[in-house]
Amino acid sequence: MGDDWDDVVTTAPARGSSGVSWNDNNNTGVKPPAGRGRGTATITNQMSNVKVSEGEWGEPVKAASTSNGWGAPKTSAASSDDWGTPKTSQFNDADDQPRGGGWGSSGGGGGGGFKGAGGGSRACHKCQQEGHMARDCPNAGSGGGSRACHKCQQEGHMARDCPNAGSGGGSRACHKCQEEGHMARDCPNPSSGGGGGDRTCHKCGEAGHISRDCPTGGGGGGPRTCNKCGEEGHMSRACPQGGGGDNKCYTVCTTNNHCKGDGHISKDCPLAGEIKCFKCHETGHSPRECPNPFSDKTEDGKDREQYVPVDCTSSEKDLFEAGINSGENFKNFDKIALQVTGSDVPQYITSFEDAGLRTLLLDNIKKAGYVKPTPVQKGSIAVILAKRDLIACAVTGSGKTAAYLVPVMNILLEQGVAPSHGMVQKPEVVIVAPTRELAIQIHREACKFAYNSVLKSVIIYGGTVTSHQRSNVQAGCNILVATAGRLKDFLERGVFDFSCVKFLILDEADRMLDMGFGPDIEKIAAHPTMPPKGVRRTCMFSATFPEEVQALAAGYMEDYIFVTTGTVGGTNPDVDQVFHQCQRNEKRTKLMEILNDEVREKKAIVFVESKKTADFVAAFLCNNSIQATSIHGDRLQSQRETALREFKQGVRNVLVATNVAARGLDIAGVDFVVNYDLPADLEEYVHRVGRTGRVGNLGRSISLFDEEKDGPNAGKLVSLLTKSNADVPAFLQAMVSGVGGMGYDFNAPSEGGGGFASRDMRRFGDKPGGAARPTEAEESWD
Numbered sequence: 001m002g003d004d005w006d007d008v009v010t011t012a013p014a015r016g017s018s019g020v021s022w023n024d025n026n027n028t029g030v031k032p033p034a035g036r037g038r039g040t041a042t043i044t045n046q047m048s049n050v051k052v053s054e055g056e057w058g059e060p061v062k063a064a065s066t067s068n069g070w071g072a073p074k075t076s077a078a079s080s081d082d083w084g085t086p087k088t089s090q091f092n093d094a095d096d097q098p099r100g101g102g103w104g105s106s107g108g109g110g111g112g113g114f115k116g117a118g119g120g121s122r123a124c125h126k127c128q129q130e131g132h133m134a135r136d137c138p139n140a141g142s143g144g145g146s147r148a149c150h151k152c153q154q155e156g157h158m159a160r161d162c163p164n165a166g167s168g169g170g171s172r173a174c175h176k177c178q179e180e181g182h183m184a185r186d187c188p189n190p191s192s193g194g195g196g197g198d199r200t201c202h203k204c205g206e207a208g209h210i211s212r213d214c215p216t217g218g219g220g221g222g223p224r225t226c227n228k229c230g231e232e233g234h235m236s237r238a239c240p241q242g243g244g245g246d247n248k249c250y251t252v253c254t255t256n257n258h259c260k261g262d263g264h265i266s267k268d269c270p271l272a273g274e275i276k277c278f279k280c281h282e283t284g285h286s287p288r289e290c291p292n293p294f295s296d297k298t299e300d301g302k303d304r305e306q307y308v309p310v311d312c313t314s315s316e317k318d319l320f321e322a323g324i325n326s327g328e329n330f331k332n333f334d335k336i337a338l339q340v341t342g343s344d345v346p347q348y349i350t351s352f353e354d355a356g357l358r359t360l361l362l363d364n365i366k367k368a369g370y371v372k373p374t375p376v377q378k379g380s381i382a383v384i385l386a387k388r389d390l391i392a393c394a395v396t397g398s399g400k401t402a403a404y405l406v407p408v409m410n411i412l413l414e415q416g417v418a419p420s421h422g423m424v425q426k427p428e429v430v431i432v433a434p435t436r437e438l439a440i441q442i443h444r445e446a447c448k449f450a451y452n453s454v455l456k457s458v459i460i461y462g463g464t465v466t467s468h469q470r471s472n473v474q475a476g477c478n479i480l481v482a483t484a485g486r487l488k489d490f491l492e493r494g495v496f497d498f499s500c501v502k503f504l505i506l507d508e509a510d511r512m513l514d515m516g517f518g519p520d521i522e523k524i525a526a527h528p529t530m531p532p533k534g535v536r537r538t539c540m541f542s543a544t545f546p547e548e549v550q551a552l553a554a555g556y557m558e559d560y561i562f563v564t565t566g567t568v569g570g571t572n573p574d575v576d577q578v579f580h581q582c583q584r585n586e587k588r589t590k591l592m593e594i595l596n597d598e599v600r601e602k603k604a605i606v607f608v609e610s611k612k613t614a615d616f617v618a619a620f621l622c623n624n625s626i627q628a629t630s631i632h633g634d635r636l637q638s639q640r641e642t643a644l645r646e647f648k649q650g651v652r653n654v655l656v657a658t659n660v661a662a663r664g665l666d667i668a669g670v671d672f673v674v675n676y677d678l679p680a681d682l683e684e685y686v687h688r689v690g691r692t693g694r695v696g697n698l699g700r701s702i703s704l705f706d707e708e709k710d711g712p713n714a715g716k717l718v719s720l721l722t723k724s725n726a727d728v729p730a731f732l733q734a735m736v737s738g739v740g741g742m743g744y745d746f747n748a749p750s751e752g753g754g755g756f757a758s759r760d761m762r763r764f765g766d767k768p769g770g771a772a773r774p775t776e777a778e779e780s781w782d
């Protein structure tokens with residue numbers, strides 16, 4: 001594999017190409033010229049018209065002196081744009097102002113309101129005189145006015161007061177008998193059929209009466225067929241069969257709970273009494289009428305675990321102790337090429353101080369031990385401060401969390417937030433993550449950077465008592481960190497109003513947009529109170545961003561900037577990746593060898609494919625005197641959190657995990673990742689091995705390659721390793737390049753379609769790829 005970050009420094013894109021290269025100037029010896037990009041080109045692809053600026057970045061300019069609106073996260077920027085108004089002023093606006101001349105205007109004078117004793121200029125419908133409305137007409141019935149009664153066509157009264165009703169008159173004919181002088185409801189001859197006319201009855205198809213008066217009672221045969229049995233001659237409510245046909249029962253109790261059975265309509269559904277309300281999982285009522293919407297019952301009727309997690313610490317020491325100290329290769333971060341594409345790309349920041357951040361944030365950044373921003377932070381902080389939509393794709397462990405938390409908090413602190421507590425909360429920032437543990441970690445980071453400020457971060461996630469989290473939320477919430485399922489649930493229960501949302505952030509965004517979470521994200525983004533894209537800002541972060549997911553992401557964003565660093569979508573160059581060929585039945589022995597020889601007392605995460613295997617392997621290791629624990633979707637949330645805590649504290653040094661722990665988790669001292677089972681999806685491989693070798697620390701991953709199962713992925717694996725400048729094991733190389741070998745393609749598509757490369761697809765004019773990947777079926781993550 002490549003030795004260090006030097007290997008991933010790519011040459012800056014040639015000036016004629018799209019994109020911007022941000023090679024930092026310290027080490028390259030080449031100073032970029034001052035000023036902004038040199039010219040722009042417009043590249044159009046099939047998906048959308050996207051302007052891509054090109055040229056090299058100028059000398060970084062201090063935000064304070066930057067003259068363009070985007071680069072300077074200063075108060076001036078805040079005051080000049082549509083978010084610039086401090087929140088407090090929102091309380092002073094229209095709601096408190098008297099509104100001129102509307103319905104609610106209480107003054108009887110000039111405003112022209114309808115209310116009040118004074119008269120406006122509109123005339124009474126009855127007598128046509130001004131100064132009163134028809135219902136107060138003192139002249140009612142006394143004639144006057146020019147509008148004629150519908151019944152007798154005489155002026156001076158309306159049809160309901162007609163003194164001549166029934167006596168004929170008027171030119172409009174009754175629908176029933178077609179005679180003039182009365183309306184159908186007063187028809188003296190309703191079923192005589194004597195009327196005639198050319199309108200026909202829906203039931204029997206005869207003229208002269210309408211269907212409810214049909215003398216055939218449904219026995220007649222019109223051309224229309226019954227919805228139940230499909231026969232002609234009667235309507236469904238009179239169906240003699242009471243069922244039949246292929247009509248489905250669509251709505252039993254609610255549209256969500258229907259049996260979809262044939263032969264009856266929903267109100268006759270035989271299962272109506274058995275279908276469970278999805279809120280409390282009890283029968284006998286619809287969710288709308290649910291008496292216990294926050295029930296803690298599971299779907300199978302068992303009592304849900306009553307788990308109330310301990311909230312994030314408020315102790316300064318504990319808060320700032322969390323996180324990993326940067327390692328020996330952190331210095332190499334400066335050499336990583338930062339690529340930024342999009343239109344009107346904002347100036348990158350060179351230091352936290354130069355970004356114009358508020359003192360409180362700078363203090364907290366310092367307390368966290370951050371001396372300088374990582375490349376993804378340099379790019380993303382500038383883009384978010386400039387209030388642009390963003391996709392940021394950077395290697396695992398390179399500080400993406402702070403890359404969005406810091407600028408977003410800076411904007412909230414500058415603009416002010418509403419001091420709020422109440423039944424319905426209006427967060428300004430919504431961050432969604434795929435797993436509970438990652439959400440907890442993000443929330444903790446948010447508490448860290450918000451330390452000593454007015455900002456309140458609140459977390460909601462599954463597997464915990466809802467009422468507890470709801471009351472946390474209702475105590476005030478500026479930054480909401482959530483898993484998708486719990487957020488959707490709370491939205492359905494009306495806990496949130498999104499009208500104040502400025503930022504919607506998806507962490508591990510490629511995962512959030514795939515088929516597993518995609519529909520939830522769609523619901524969240526399309527919530528009626530959520531400001532539309534372009535009004536709210538949408539930011540997406542991940543170490544991998546397949547092109548087909550970029551196509552989905554584009555639907556949530558407007559004119560977004562794409563930030564990438566180093567080898568995009570590749571594995572972390574600080575992780576030494578080793579592979580052992582190993583048949584399925586040899587895996588246990590091999591694992592023991594690895595743990596005894598290499599890991600010993602060190603910390604390792606052992607990734608397996610299924611929850612069952614996780615339990616099995618953890619039990620096996622414990623039986624062999626290894627301090628192991630496990631985390632997967634079938635464990636109770638309290639058990640999951642205990643397992644993670646014990647692993648972090650070193651009480652257990654081996655954590656056996658499914659993919660639920662593959663992404664985002666930032667655990668100090670993880671020296672090894674073992675892929676007991678390789679994942680089918682190589683993006684997950686990138687994330688798994690990224691649990692070690694974080695922020696410039698060195699790490700090692702050992703993967704057991706079972707040719708029978710993993711063979712089909714060999715080409716893609718070689719492609720990934722090559723692109724990441726990692727060593728390709730000889731056996732893998734032989735497998736793909738030997739005579740009759742599988743061959744490989746650098747942009748080999750992953751399971752669902754597109755390549756795993758994480759370049760900005762707009763620059764390459766790529767078409768969106770195939771369908772998004774399905775979620776691993778057996779995991780329920782949030």
Ligand SMILES: Nc1ncnc2c1ncn2[C@@H]1O[C@H](COP(=O)(O)OP(=O)(O)OP(=O)(O)O)[C@@H](O)[C@H]1O
Pocket residue numbers: 322323324325326369370371372373374377394395396397398399400401402542543663664665666690694695
């Ligand atoms: N500028 C910085 N200087 C030093 N340490 C930093 C800096 N930024 C972030 N870190 C630390 O780096 C570690 C990794 O950060 P983070 O979890 O945000 O990485 P990530 O890029 O989101 O990783 P992943 O892709 O695995 O989710 C954290 O412990 C964080 O505190």
